[in-house]
Amino acid sequence: MKAVKAIRTPGGFSLRIDSRASAVVALLTAAVLAAGVLVIGSGEFPMAPGDVVATLLGNGTAAQEFIVHDLRLPRALVAVLVGGSLALSGAVFQTLTRNPLGSPDVIGFGQGSTVGALTVIVLFHGGQFAVAGGAVVGGLATGAAVYLLAWKRGVQGYRLVLVGIGGAAMLTAAIHYLLTKASIVDATRATLWITGSLDGRDWAQFWPLLALCAVVIPLVLAHARHLRMLEMGDDAAHALGVPVERTRVVLMGSGVLLIAVATAAAGPIAFVALSAPQLARRLTRSPGPNLAAGSAMGAALLLAADWISMNAFGERQLPVGVVTGVLGGCYLLWLLFTERKAGRI
Template sequence: MKAVKAIRTPGGLSLRFDPRSLVVSLLLAAVTVAAGVVLIGSGDFPISPGEVVATLLGNGTQAQEFIVQDLRLPRVLVGLLVGASLALSGAIFQSISRNPLGSPDVIGFGQGATVGALGVIVLFDGGALAVAGGAVVGGLVTGVGVYVLAWKRGVHGYRLVLVGIGIAAMLTAANHYLVTKASLVEATQATLWMTGSLDGRDWAQVWPLLGVFAALVPLILAHGRQLRMLEMGDDAAYALGVPVERTRLVLMGSGVLLIAVATAAAGPIAFVALSAPQLARRLTRSPGPNLAAASVMGAALLLIADWAATTGFGDRQLPVGVVTGVLGGCYLLWLLVTERKAGRI
């Protein structure tokens, strides 16, 4: 039995929390901050962690302030927000589908955003803003398509996953087709974008991503209890007074928008949405979506992967999507083996 604490505020409001989940979330937040500081200090002009902190507090030299504030801090903030958005979206869809494979990059939403972005690059020769808009539109249209095709007296877990996997396969084929129709310059740009990278990210990507994240996170957290009830099945959720379809629609819409804006900001970074919620659940040993722990885990994973991509291969810097793809692929194989042994697939 999990130990759950309850505190009562002077106004009579009772708040319940799991001490282990709180401690894990705080430790992951500390790891995220440390990874961010180390990543800011890494590069051709190395800066020690102490100097990074001093510069962030306004006590650095002019050169350090330019490097930290203008060049490296936006990249780290984009990585943090993208990682948290991917993980939060993954936690939502894994809970709704009641399946650890129900990740948005497995069931087609990431591929839909990629189709939208590639369509703008190849067909319209769009700039960065247009590409971001195309990714958002592609993700949202894919979300609507998956929801409609998976609907049959409600949207149920395995049907959502199976429909999503089928749509993901078709969208992947569409992505390859768009690349073959592109010119050499466009194909190079598209291939680089499809890899998923934080290179060259600046404040222009930070503010829209931060705005969407700040708007959606309170909405998602407000539905956290209902999301946990949905994991017990629709009948149990109905019996507990949860408006199932409305809750599912709100949460799916929020999850699709998160994956779409994250893809628009950094490209399709694979497997963070799949692995972060499951790793958070194993660390907290708590049932339910573990939204806070999952989001912080996603941010930490992406920043650590970006640090490994930029410093672990000598003079060659890899896109972060390559590192997450390799590590996530290994995790997916382990997850499939574990699920098969448990008799769930």
């Protein structure tokens, strides 16, 4: 039986706290910090965790200060924001569709960002920030198109998933078409980008990502109560006073923007949006979107995958998107098996 505490504030309001969920969030936050230290300490110049912590506190040598603060810390922070954004977007869409497969990288939004970025690379030969802008525009355009195509006296979750999967197939074909039209140089650059990687990420990628997350994440968290009610169905949510369509539009727009900016910052990182919210829900054993736990789980997963990509294959480092793709693919097969066994698909 879950322990839920009720706390009454001085203003007379009652606040319910799920002790297990709070403990899970605390443990996942500790895991994020530990994984971040390990990632910062990995590379051609390895550093012990104690040296990393000392350097972060300002007690390192000049060489350690340069390696940590200028080269590795921004990479780890980008991983935290990208993983958290992907997981939060996944939690939003899985709750809105009431389907564990309703992840933004399954229903086409990640592919839309990829098409936008590749269009800039292949057709316009744009630079780094132009590519990032193309990814954001592509993701937002895809989100608007899927919403309009799924609309029929409202947006029903099952219909949204079906339309999104069809859109993802078409966008995947567009990705392959753009690659065939690219020059050798652009095709190589595009191929590296679509694998998803944190290599070379610095403060130039971190600050715009932080600014956008600072706006969008609080907006999603502010609608957490309405999102929990929408999971019960539109009729029940409407009876409880939730402005259903307005809330859905705000949350869908926020979710699409989160995955678009995450893709713009690190390329398409597969399966974090799919797996992190479900893993968080299984740990908390709590109904609802579990937004805080899901975000912490996403950040921890991406940092762990980044550490694996740098250390598990000897001197040959893999892009982090390859590692998340392999691990996420195994998770997807397991999820499909359990959903089929339960008779839900």
